[in-house]
Amino acid sequence: MSCDSFQEDFLEYRANRLSPERTQALGEHLRTCLTCQRAWADFQELDRKLASVPTPEPSANLSRNFYAMLDTHLAAQREPGVFAPVRRGFARLWSEWMPVNPFAQAGAAAALVACGVLTTLWMQTRRERDADLAALRQQVDAVTRLVAYTALDRESAPDRVQAMLTTDTANSVGIAKLLSALSLDPNVNVRLSALDSLYAHAGDAAVQSGVLAALTREASPIVQVAMIDFLATARATEAQGQFETLARNPATNSTVRAAATSGLARLL
Amino acid sequence: MIADTPDFSLASPAQPAAFAPAADRMEPSDHELMLAVRAGELRNLGDLFERHHRALYGFFVRLTHDRDASEDLVQMVFYRILKYRHTYRDEGKFSAWIYHLARKIAADHFHSRRGRATLPADAEESPWENLPDQAPAPDARATTADDLSLLDRAMGELSAEQRELLVLARFQGLSQEEIARLFDTTVGAVKVRVHRAFVALRDRYFRLRRTPLA
Numbered sequence: 001m002s003c004d005s006f007q008e009d010f011l012e013y014r015a016n017r018l019s020p021e022r023t024q025a026l027g028e029h030l031r032t033c034l035t036c037q038r039a040w041a042d043f044q045e046l047d048r049k050l051a052s053v054p055t056p057e058p059s060a061n062l063s064r065n066f067y068a069m070l071d072t073h074l075a076a077q078r079e080p081g082v083f084a085p086v087r088r089g090f091a092r093l094w095s096e097w098m099p100v101n102p103f104a105q106a107g108a109a110a111a112l113v114a115c116g117v118l119t120t121l122w123m124q125t126r127r128e129r130d131a132d133l134a135a136l137r138q139q140v141d142a143v144t145r146l147v148a149y150t151a152l153d154r155e156s157a158p159d160r161v162q163a164m165l166t167t168d169t170a171n172s173v174g175i176a177k178l179l180s181a182l183s184l185d186p187n188v189n190v191r192l193s194a195l196d197s198l199y200a201h202a203g204d205a206a207v208q209s210g211v212l213a214a215l216t217r218e219a220s221p222i223v224q225v226a227m228i229d230f231l232a233t234a235r236a237t238e239a240q241g242q243f244e245t246l247a248r249n250p251a252t253n254s255t256v257r258a259a260a261t262s263g264l265a266r267l268l
Numbered sequence: 269m270i271a272d273t274p275d276f277s278l279a280s281p282a283q284p285a286a287f288a289p290a291a292d293r294m295e296p297s298d299h300e301l302m303l304a305v306r307a308g309e310l311r312n313l314g315d316l317f318e319r320h321h322r323a324l325y326g327f328f329v330r331l332t333h334d335r336d337a338s339e340d341l342v343q344m345v346f347y348r349i350l351k352y353r354h355t356y357r358d359e360g361k362f363s364a365w366i367y368h369l370a371r372k373i374a375a376d377h378f379h380s381r382r383g384r385a386t387l388p389a390d391a392e393e394s395p396w397e398n399l400p401d402q403a404p405a406p407d408a409r410a411t412t413a414d415d416l417s418l419l420d421r422a423m424g425e426l427s428a429e430q431r432e433l434l435v436l437a438r439f440q441g442l443s444q445e446e447i448a449r450l451f452d453t454t455v456g457a458v459k460v461r462v463h464r465a466f467v468a469l470r471d472r473y474f475r476l477r478r479t480p481l482a
Contacts, residue, residue, distance in 0.1 A: 007463060007467075008459050008462075011437060011463070011466060017444075046466075046469065049415055049416075049473070050419070053419065053439075055322070055326055056325060057322065058335075062325065063321070065343050066346055069346070069347060069350075070313060
């Protein structure tokens with residue numbers, strides 16, 4: 001060790017903070033080194049001068065002002081504001097949970113950024129998944145409609161009746177299929193089922209026209225009566241002429257004539 | 269003649285009560301008191317004030333040479349302790365924290381003083397002049413008012429950092445570890461810098477003593 005490193009220990013030795021090993025080494029060095037002996041003597045003299053420097057004493061004003069300040073804070077603490085509990089809770093959380101180490105602060109910031117990125121990715125994935133679900137739902141609806149329309153062409157009457165009841169009337173294609181079945185299907189039950197399904201669109205002028213056209217070709221009295229009731233309920237004034245024809249024609253089924261007469265009364 | 273081992277019989281420097289050994293003491297430590305203050309028990313700040321305000325006052329007087337301003341600065345330290353009590357960390361040492369606040373307040377003080385056209389009259393007053401009458405230590409009877417004046421002049425010739433290092437190490441009794449934390453450096457660097465400051469003070473003091481007064 002150099003003389004400088006020994007002399008650097010003087011102050012710590014003087015304050016009784018030097019380790020026993022360093023203290024012993026310093027003592028052994030001082031026995032043999034004249035330079036450090038002179039430095040040690042100078043140090044001791046200067047240290048004595050510094051020790052003789054009186055410690056400055058503050059005036060009584062300092063204590064008085066301090067306790068006045070403390071009393072002010074204590075008074076404010078006794079009468080807290082409305083948000084004081086929230087502020088205290090936040091301050092406690094801040095002091096207990098916020099890292100003070102710069103590396104920990106950097107780590108916390110990185111974790112926060114990572115959380116933000118992951119949240120964004122998760123929301124993006126969720127949006128894509130929702131879009132996929134919507135597309136899938138549309139495809140299922142399309143397949144359902146396709147199955148229904150296909151069922152209209154089946155030979156089996158019960159299948160066709162079922163198809164009438166499940167036809168989606170929310171679009172023009174479904175309504176057209178129903179009107180087509182009402183006019184052309186050979187089975188009475190299928191035609192009645194088609195008419196039942198069209199009730200949801202009885203107010204539609206196109207539907208009324210289609211039912212009226214089917215009525216002129218209809219041969220079954222049961223279906224005729226149902227069609228007359230449909231058109232009368234829908235207040236289809238354009239059916240008035242057809243109702244009069246049926247009511248006045250002596251060849252018409254009596255039940256149909258009675259329904260046509262009743263229908264005319266409801267229209268007028 | 270030098271002793272075989274370093275002389276332990278030297279008069280101990282006046283150390284602040286806060287840094288006295290804690291053995292055989294049932295009183296709460298500074299750290300425990302500060303944790304209580306942080307938790308809202310503000311009355312404990314009074315105990316911390318009683319333990320530290322004289323040492324802090326000496327610190328500011330030796331740095332600023334201004335007694336009135338030093339009282340205000342001590343008051344400011346305890347005001348900031350109250351204001352920023354929630355930032356006190358469990359792992360922190362109270363002595364390092366309070367001197368960290370004190371150094372920042374002193375820096376603010378010097379910064380504001382630089383903006384003034386003139387310094388107050390008492391700014392040039394020696395911290396070692398006009399002190400209350402105190403009996404000198406037995407081993408310092410030879411120290412005269414001239415010696416104190418020479419020491420004051422020698423201290424005044426040091427750089428601000430050297431003066432602060434000497435005050436912290438010699439008068440405030442901070443360990444090298446605590447000073448290293450304050451200056452954000454290593455213990456080894458503090459050891460060298462404090463030694464150099466002491467040597468600089470010694471050289472200037474003995475040079476002034478050899479120089480006849482004008």
